[in-house]
Amino acid sequence: xxxxxxxxxxxxxxxxxxxxxxxxxxxxxxxxxxxxxxxxxxxxxxxxxxxxxxxxxxxxxxxxxxxxxxxxxxxxxxxxxxxxxxxxxxxxxxxxxxxxxxxxxxxxxxxxxxxxxxxxxxxxxxxxxxxxxxxxxxxxxxxxxxxxxxxxxxxxxxxxxxxxxxxxxxxxxxxxxxxxxxxxxxxxxxxxxxxxxxxxxxxxxxxxxxxxxxxxxxxxxxxxxxxxxxxxxxxxxxxxxxxxxxxxxxxxxxxxxxxxxxxxxxxxxxxxxxxxxxxxxxxxxxxxxxxxxxxxxxxxxxxxxxxxxxxxxxxxxxxxxxxxxxxxxxxxxxxxxxxxxxxxxxxxxxxxxxxxxxxx
Amino acid sequence: xxxxxxxxxxxxxxxxxxxxxxxxxxxxxxxxxxxxxxxxxxxxxxxxxxxxxxxxxxxxxxxxxxxxxxxxxxxxxxxxxxxxxxxxxxxxxxxxxxxxxxxxxxxxxxxxxxxxxxxxxxxxxxxxx
Numbered sequence: 001x002x003x004x005x006x007x008x009x010x011x012x013x014x015x016x017x018x019x020x021x022x023x024x025x026x027x028x029x030x031x032x033x034x035x036x037x038x039x040x041x042x043x044x045x046x047x048x049x050x051x052x053x054x055x056x057x058x059x060x061x062x063x064x065x066x067x068x069x070x071x072x073x074x075x076x077x078x079x080x081x082x083x084x085x086x087x088x089x090x091x092x093x094x095x096x097x098x099x100x101x102x103x104x105x106x107x108x109x110x111x112x113x114x115x116x117x118x119x120x121x122x123x124x125x126x127x128x129x130x131x132x133x134x135x136x137x138x139x140x141x142x143x144x145x146x147x148x149x150x151x152x153x154x155x156x157x158x159x160x161x162x163x164x165x166x167x168x169x170x171x172x173x174x175x176x177x178x179x180x181x182x183x184x185x186x187x188x189x190x191x192x193x194x195x196x197x198x199x200x201x202x203x204x205x206x207x208x209x210x211x212x213x214x215x216x217x218x219x220x221x222x223x224x225x226x227x228x229x230x231x232x233x234x235x236x237x238x239x240x241x242x243x244x245x246x247x248x249x250x251x252x253x254x255x256x257x258x259x260x261x262x263x264x265x266x267x268x269x270x271x272x273x274x275x276x277x278x279x280x281x282x283x284x285x286x287x288x289x290x291x292x293x294x295x296x297x298x299x300x301x302x303x304x305x306x307x308x309x310x311x312x313x314x315x316x317x318x319x320x321x322x323x324x325x326x327x328x329x330x331x332x333x334x335x336x337x338x339x340x341x342x343x344x345x346x347x348x349x350x351x352x353x354x355x356x357x358x359x360x
Numbered sequence: 361x362x363x364x365x366x367x368x369x370x371x372x373x374x375x376x377x378x379x380x381x382x383x384x385x386x387x388x389x390x391x392x393x394x395x396x397x398x399x400x401x402x403x404x405x406x407x408x409x410x411x412x413x414x415x416x417x418x419x420x421x422x423x424x425x426x427x428x429x430x431x432x433x434x435x436x437x438x439x440x441x442x443x444x445x446x447x448x449x450x451x452x453x454x455x456x457x458x459x460x461x462x463x464x465x466x467x468x469x470x471x472x473x474x475x476x477x478x479x480x481x482x483x484x485x486x487x488x489x
Contacts, residue, residue, distance in 0.1 A: 017398075033399050034424060340404075
């Protein structure tokens with residue numbers, strides 16, 4: 001049975017084309033994915049991300065628990081509201097999920113994890129929490145709307161409740177603020193400025209209408225994917241999985257090795273991999289010929305070896321095809337990708353293609 | 361609702377076929393197909409002179425979302441391709457039945473046209489999807 005977010009009727013009303021995504025009935029676009037993409041790069045768009053899983057962790061042991069659970073270190077979160085991106089690993093160093101965690105109070109952190117991984121994440125977190133004084137509560141009573149784009153914040157501020165506006169108008173990037181039942185983070189998954197706004201289900205439909213009236217256009221999951229790929233942001237299940245570690249997924253920067261005595265889950269496996277030498281890396285590819293890169297295409301690096309694309313698409317900003325690929329460590333500046341039996345030439349780049357509306 | 365011109369013939373795999381009454385047909389993908397695919401960003405056309413049987417994959421159209429094969433609705437030789445699409449694949453979204461045509465085929469067996477669906481049957485077919 002497919003689930004619907006509280007905004008489902010709005011998606012239908014606004015002309016959304018509904019598809020199944022991780023068991024949810026979600027809009028893939030509202031007409032043109034490419035127009036929605038440009039809308040976010042140049043102005044402001046909104047995404048219903050209520051299907052994502054919000055988890056509140058509270059209790060005396062919440063900090064030491066998260067220091068064990070996550071590969072990044074929540075001790076880095078010194079200021080109230082600060083957000084941290086992290087992987088949650090299994091004992092082999094494989095990625096169970098990637099997530100954002102906000103530090104709200106010494107005994108209260110909020111995590112946002114993927115929709116597709118909800119069940120296994122909750123089971124894993126619950127299993128690991130034994131022996132810790134920590135309460136784990138899923139916040140399925142909250143809707144979440146991501147408002148993204150260079151004009152996203154000013155347009156959202158026109159519509160947010162007055163007390164929330166006071167709390168968020170001076171919010172720095174990668175911070176969040178709780179205000180009554182609302183929570184606003186200056187975060188996102190598009191490479192643009194903006195807010196991710198959690199609010200009570202009952203208030204979400206009218207807030208959606210208000211944003212639309214302020215000129216924030218509804219955007220579907222299709223544009224969300226091309227935006228995140230251009231921005232060089234990994235997608236769980238494609239660019240990293242339980243059988244890949246952060247070190248071969250372009251996420252080494254999210255692993256906090258210091259302090260050395262912090263024994264997070266997966267640490268020993270990552271240290272072994274690091275000592276042995278990490279054989280692969282995640283890179284960006286720009287296709288130099290016509291065609292479209294997709295996930296799971298064979299990558300050939302002359303004289304070095306082979307790899308595979310993990311996700312790929314047509315970049316509406318660059319008007320070329322781009323991808324992430326896992327390739328041998330020694331890969332230089334060029335490779336070839338096999339598309340329908342033909343080897344096409346591609347440039348190897350850092351996996352960030354667009355930031356704040358501009359080609360990198 | 362998708363547009364389904366009554367003068368054209370159709371296949372289950374969402375190609376349309378216009379009989380030019382000179383032994384050739386023009387082929388494209390239907391309005392319904394372009395709606396399903398979303399914004400088209402790449403078209404791979406065959407070489408002129410390619411000979412293929414009905415139901416062989418002859419072109420690839422790719423949207424931002426996915427790649428999709430286009431099949432020969434009838435057997436024959438590809439005699440013209442719409443090379444304008446290389447730089448403007450979105451023409452298929454904007455005008456699937458006119459400027460967005462893909463190829464012209466010289467029929468090797470003219471009777472095969474009679475095996476294709478008419479507009480009413482195609483409409484019934486996509487309503488079942």
